[in-house]
Amino acid sequence: MTFLSNSALPPSSSVRPHPGGLHAADSDRIAQNQRETSLKASAGGAPLRTSNPFFGVGPITDGALDEADSRLTRLAFEHWLEANYRKLDDTGNDIGPFTVAEIARSMHRGYPADKFLLDMMREIHRYFRFPRSNKMAVGLGGGHSGFTVCALHLLTCNDPSQHIYVDTLAPESEEAKASGFFRQSWGAQIVEMLSHARQGDPGRVHFAKTEGGIPSSDTLERLGIKVFFGVGHETTGATCYTKGEVTQLLDWIDRNPGEHHAVLDATSMLGAMPWGEDIVRQVMSKCCLFMPFQKAIGGVSGYFIVSFTPQALALVEENQRAPSWAIPRQLKLAAPADARKPLTGTRSVKLGPFYDPDQDKMLGGVINTFSTLAFAETTFGLLRVERKIGDVTELNRRSVANRSAVNEWMSNSSLFELGVENPEARGAAVTLIKVKDPDIADAAIHYRIVARSKQLLAYDGITHPNGEHEAGLDVARYINAFPGTPGDYRAWIGGIRPLEDVTALLDNLKYAYHRAKIVVLEEELAKLGV
Numbered sequence: 001m002t003f004l005s006n007s008a009l010p011p012s013s014s015v016r017p018h019p020g021g022l023h024a025a026d027s028d029r030i031a032q033n034q035r036e037t038s039l040k041a042s043a044g045g046a047p048l049r050t051s052n053p054f055f056g057v058g059p060i061t062d063g064a065l066d067e068a069d070s071r072l073t074r075l076a077f078e079h080w081l082e083a084n085y086r087k088l089d090d091t092g093n094d095i096g097p098f099t100v101a102e103i104a105r106s107m108h109r110g111y112p113a114d115k116f117l118l119d120m121m122r123e124i125h126r127y128f129r130f131p132r133s134n135k136m137a138v139g140l141g142g143g144h145s146g147f148t149v150c151a152l153h154l155l156t157c158n159d160p161s162q163h164i165y166v167d168t169l170a171p172e173s174e175e176a177k178a179s180g181f182f183r184q185s186w187g188a189q190i191v192e193m194l195s196h197a198r199q200g201d202p203g204r205v206h207f208a209k210t211e212g213g214i215p216s217s218d219t220l221e222r223l224g225i226k227v228f229f230g231v232g233h234e235t236t237g238a239t240c241y242t243k244g245e246v247t248q249l250l251d252w253i254d255r256n257p258g259e260h261h262a263v264l265d266a267t268s269m270l271g272a273m274p275w276g277e278d279i280v281r282q283v284m285s286k287c288c289l290f291m292p293f294q295k296a297i298g299g300v301s302g303y304f305i306v307s308f309t310p311q312a313l314a315l316v317e318e319n320q321r322a323p324s325w326a327i328p329r330q331l332k333l334a335a336p337a338d339a340r341k342p343l344t345g346t347r348s349v350k351l352g353p354f355y356d357p358d359q360d361k362m363l364g365g366v367i368n369t370f371s372t373l374a375f376a377e378t379t380f381g382l383l384r385v386e387r388k389i390g391d392v393t394e395l396n397r398r399s400v401a402n403r404s405a406v407n408e409w410m411s412n413s414s415l416f417e418l419g420v421e422n423p424e425a426r427g428a429a430v431t432l433i434k435v436k437d438p439d440i441a442d443a444a445i446h447y448r449i450v451a452r453s454k455q456l457l458a459y460d461g462i463t464h465p466n467g468e469h470e471a472g473l474d475v476a477r478y479i480n481a482f483p484g485t486p487g488d489y490r491a492w493i494g495g496i497r498p499l500e501d502v503t504a505l506l507d508n509l510k511y512a513y514h515r516a517k518i519v520v521l522e523e524e525l526a527k528l529g530v
Helices: 024-041 067-084 100-104 113-127 143-154 180-196 217-222 243-255 277-286 293-297 310-321 372-389 392-411 443-457 499-527
Strands: 086-088 094-097 135-140 163-166 205-207 225-230 261-265 288-292 303-308 354-356 416-418 430-435 489-492
Touching (some): 113 135, 143 225, 217 243, 243 277, 293 303, 392 499, 430 443
Parallel strands (some): 163 205
Antiparallel strands (some): 086 094, 135 354, 416 430
16 A cells, blocks of 8 residues: 655654555554544535536536426426417417427427427527528537538548648547547548548648647648648647637638638537637637537537538538538538439538528428427527526636636645646636645555545445445536546536536535545555554
């Protein structure tokens, strides 16, 4: 049992060495002293609770305070749905509401499904202030489906001058291997596309030297980059593009708007952009953005949104005149103008699953069966956020304030530190925290303490060797760090969360760590017969 390095031992100790590297008596004494320190640190009891435990970076919180509040919110949703979606007879007379039970089993075509779809797209476009010049597509699948749609439609093998930049490490490079499959999958997918397609050239794909970084506009231009994929930031590593990086990206786009396309993963970016209103407006206007409902929008999982600039849509249509690969039907953005000619007919985004804000209409339908109820819940959830919090500018402000609160709390902590060293590059929606406990030198002990602390933070609780059980606090569930990232805990801190929730999370994290450390030390002492 190696809690400290051997240098922490008294130089004149004559006690027999313990196989773990420390003398047995010294190891016992050190463990007991550490346990006593954690007992004192947690003697005041659990801190104030968070408003709810949903800090996991998945379907984020809807802000409900407890189970009763959640059920009241559900009743409010049902009332809203019945008030806004009505049955009409053949003369247009209102003959009563659609109910949630009916909508849960209703068709995804015709009325009222078309209205649910249109209302959702309109509200998302409006709330997040997507420009009227940009059209927004919707489809089935999560954020990676949105990425796939962008890659399949914007890339081509027919233009040797189209170089691509991905802001992640090169797949299977030594630096990238620790990231695991998911974080390498963005770049790997593009490499595979260009490797297996006729006339494809994976040598046209360029990768970052550091995860989630944007090169200078001069560098991008010198490399001949025409499509930039920004996927290495925020959600997994809790990073955020700096204002300087975003300014460089916008400058690169402005140098050749017709050929320079930026595609950004907005999963953890919408409502958490810390660069000021002018730059935020430019990013929304000049970049293509993809995101799943459940993180960026706070809706139901299983769907994605992609916003395209007019220049990007023109590129999609150009590429579809001579496609480099087959695109699965459910991911197609350009449908044949002549439905009788799916192979040889001209394809156009004007018939794709796009919302056109100028006409306030869907240009085409969503291919594949979607849940009408999920779309209704997403619309209701977004309107509810707006009522509770305010517009997207306020949501951005709250996210930045939460990030500042984390920075301040961490600056006064001797037990934790943030996984992202550069303060400006720290995410405003996701934070990554690592333990720097000087007492613990053994990696296995470290991981056990962290795992036990998560059990206490959630509903599991922890049990001491003597059988005493500490009930779970249920203040933070599933706050696991992503594999390969420099952290032990990862949590959603975006503006949907009130400021006091963020500090409550951190206070509970400290308390839970000490309580978990006590249990693990007791387990180790028990092995030694203490």
